[in-house]
Amino acid sequence: MPRIVVDVMPKPEILDPQGKAIAGALPRIGLTGFAAVRQGKRFELTVDGEITEQILEQARHAATTLLSNPVIEDVTRVEVIEEDAP
Amino acid sequence: MTSTSIETPLIGDLQAVTDDDGPLATVRVGVVTFPGSLDDRDAMRAVRLAGGSAVQLWHGDHDLQEVDAVIIPGGFSYGDYLRAGAISRFAPLMEQITHAASGGANALPVLGICNGFQILTEAHLLPGSMIKNEHLHFLCRDQRLRVENADTHWTGEYWAGEEVVIPLKNQDGQFVADNRTLDELEGEGRVVFRYVDENPNGSRRNIAGISNAAGNVVGLMPHPEHAVEAGFGPDSSARGDVGLRGGTDGLGIFTSVLRKLVG
Numbered sequence: 001m002p003r004i005v006v007d008v009m010p011k012p013e014i015l016d017p018q019g020k021a022i023a024g025a026l027p028r029i030g031l032t033g034f035a036a037v038r039q040g041k042r043f044e045l046t047v048d049g050e051i052t053e054q055i056l057e058q059a060r061h062a063a064t065t066l067l068s069n070p071v072i073e074d075v076t077r078v079e080v081i082e083e084d085a086p
Numbered sequence: 087m088t089s090t091s092i093e094t095p096l097i098g099d100l101q102a103v104t105d106d107d108g109p110l111a112t113v114r115v116g117v118v119t120f121p122g123s124l125d126d127r128d129a130m131r132a133v134r135l136a137g138g139s140a141v142q143l144w145h146g147d148h149d150l151q152e153v154d155a156v157i158i159p160g161g162f163s164y165g166d167y168l169r170a171g172a173i174s175r176f177a178p179l180m181e182q183i184t185h186a187a188s189g190g191a192n193a194l195p196v197l198g199i200c201n202g203f204q205i206l207t208e209a210h211l212l213p214g215s216m217i218k219n220e221h222l223h224f225l226c227r228d229q230r231l232r233v234e235n236a237d238t239h240w241t242g243e244y245w246a247g248e249e250v251v252i253p254l255k256n257q258d259g260q261f262v263a264d265n266r267t268l269d270e271l272e273g274e275g276r277v278v279f280r281y282v283d284e285n286p287n288g289s290r291r292n293i294a295g296i297s298n299a300a301g302n303v304v305g306l307m308p309h310p311e312h313a314v315e316a317g318f319g320p321d322s323s324a325r326g327d328v329g330l331r332g333g334t335d336g337l338g339i340f341t342s343v344l345r346k347l348v349g
Binding site for chain 2: 010013014015017018021066067069071072
């Protein structure tokens with residue numbers, strides 16, 4: 001079934017304590033190539049049937065009202081994915 | 087210093103500590119229970135200890151039961167899924183509360199404690215938001231605060247600059263907002279509580295609690311309802327030595343709204 005993917009990231013100016021902790025852990029497993037980590041969220045909204053513009057609009061609305069908090073987060077993607085991930 | 091002279095009340099020995107048990111008892115303060123609320127009973131007990139009448143409200147109801155004020159208690163409503171307070175904000179009763187709290191001078195007084203504060207920011211009744219503590223740990227401690235604004239519906243029993251000690255216990259307690267919002271809050275005197283001595287979670291400008299412009303909606307991360315009863319409070323008070331579990335500095339929050347509503 002087709003899905004709509006919504007990505008939400010902490011705003012650039014907001015300190016991301018979880019990302020910082022992950023960045024601190026990477027060198028401990030020998031991975032030293034990364035300067036910083038930011039942790040976001042990915043939502044998959046499954047649609048029963050065809051994804052119409054109306055449903056996509058509902059997804060955008062969900063993204064900005066429930067799935068993210070505009071004070072601390074940005075919606076960085078609302079996109080249809082047709083195929084199941086391999 | 088523990089002293090044998092300090093009397094520890096019996097568990098369940100519930101008695102209002104205010105003198106005037108007449109008019110205050112007519113004030114009905116609703117406490118909302120969500121799935122995952124933890125401190126709803128404690129908040130109701132605090133209301134009764136302050137001399138008021140506590141009314142239990144259920145998040146899924148549409149009826150505010152004509153309460154005179156509302157407390158949104160602490161806990162982990164909906165398990166903090168998505169974001170703390172994000173799902174509770176859309177509860178049917180929250181729509182009623184948001185509407186009633188936005189009505190200007192005679193608007194419904196609303197207090198959000200910890201998760202309740204998070205719910206109030208998600209509902210846009212208060213600005214800003216809470217993110218994970220800077221140090222990422224769950225923190226539980228007796229916290230010293232300064233009451234910065236004693237003119238809100240919930241702080242009239244204190245004086246501006248007065249310090250209190252009440253418990254703080256959370257993981258998502260770091261108050262954040264953009265600088266313009268922070269300047270606005272400071273400029274309008276809407277920073278109600280500030281952390282004293284050290285900032286426990288990285289909150290911007292040491293902010294522990296804020297209010298809306300009218301002062302009827304207040305939110306704070308620490309838990310005043312856990313500092314209302316000798317024998318069950320913090321081991322310290324900003325008012326001096328109180329002995330083991332003797333701190334009751336939080337009671338003023340609850341007497342404040344009762345007196346405001348009868349006054």
